[in-house]
Amino acid sequence: MKKLQVHFTPCPNDTFMFFALVHEVLDSAGLSFAVHMADIEELNRQAIQGIPDVTKISIAAFPAISENYELLTAGAAVGFENGPLVVSRKKLYPDELHEALIAIPGENTTANLLLSILFPSACKKKVFLFSEIEEVVLDGEADAGLLIHETRFTYQGKGLKLVCDLGKEWVTAKGVPVPLGGIAIRRSLDTSVRQKFNRLLEESIRTAMKYPREPLGYMKKHAQELQEDVIYRHVHLYVNAFSVSLGEEGKKAIETLLEEGFTKGLLPEAKKPLFLDV
Structure with a gap:
């Protein structure tokens, strides 16, 4: 069984999306997961050091790790009303x-x-x-x-x-959505493993959307704010169709932000291809 080091934040949108995946609700198809949670800036630092196999990453931090990681099409935080x-x-x-x-x-x-x-x-x-x-x-x-x-x-x-x-x-x-974060996976992993993980995460998100009460205990265990209405407002803001699959619109949003950051001298140029070929 292939074990992957998987990092994500304790925020409700991440614990909501990953709940079914890490709690063996799904058939993991020969994969197992060692989970580590941390604040997003700490996850960015750990990814720059090359520690995780799979990690939540700020889109702004992705160019710094793009030599060794690519973005999944599942698990992103992209939207029109979700900005800082x-x-x-x-x-x-x-x-x-x-x-x-x-x-x-x-x-x-x-x-x-x-x-x-x-x-x-x-x-x-x-x-x-x-x-x-x-x-x-x-x-x-x-x-x-x-x-x-x-x-x-x-x-x-x-x-x-x-x-x-x-x-x-x-x-x-x-004129494009706000791409806040995504899930990056190590490029050196076998293509079959990368694609399998992407499919599992997509299925995990769909499962949570279908049964949104199931992850509540897990979300409350790790959330900064324990009020249930705040937790679900958080989930509804950050978990959407772009989280299931970026699609062309979600990919364009990420490409636009990275290009803008590079053009203005705020980011290095990201290695391409940016996204896992699914």
């Missing part, structure tokens, strides 16, 4: 971001890449764990914060104000 949010404690306008100290969830995150593309003069940044950013802004350690994951749904209840929705800005500017 810039928030502040006091009223702040987008054209004032160049003066603000902004708390970001990691230099290699897609959120930071979108901020750099859309607001290139907003250069005063400090890295924090994504789950700490709301409190950092509330405590005045930063003027603004770049929110991802569950914190998109909780900031208003804590008294923070929306400065800018980077996802809406990106869709308006480029």
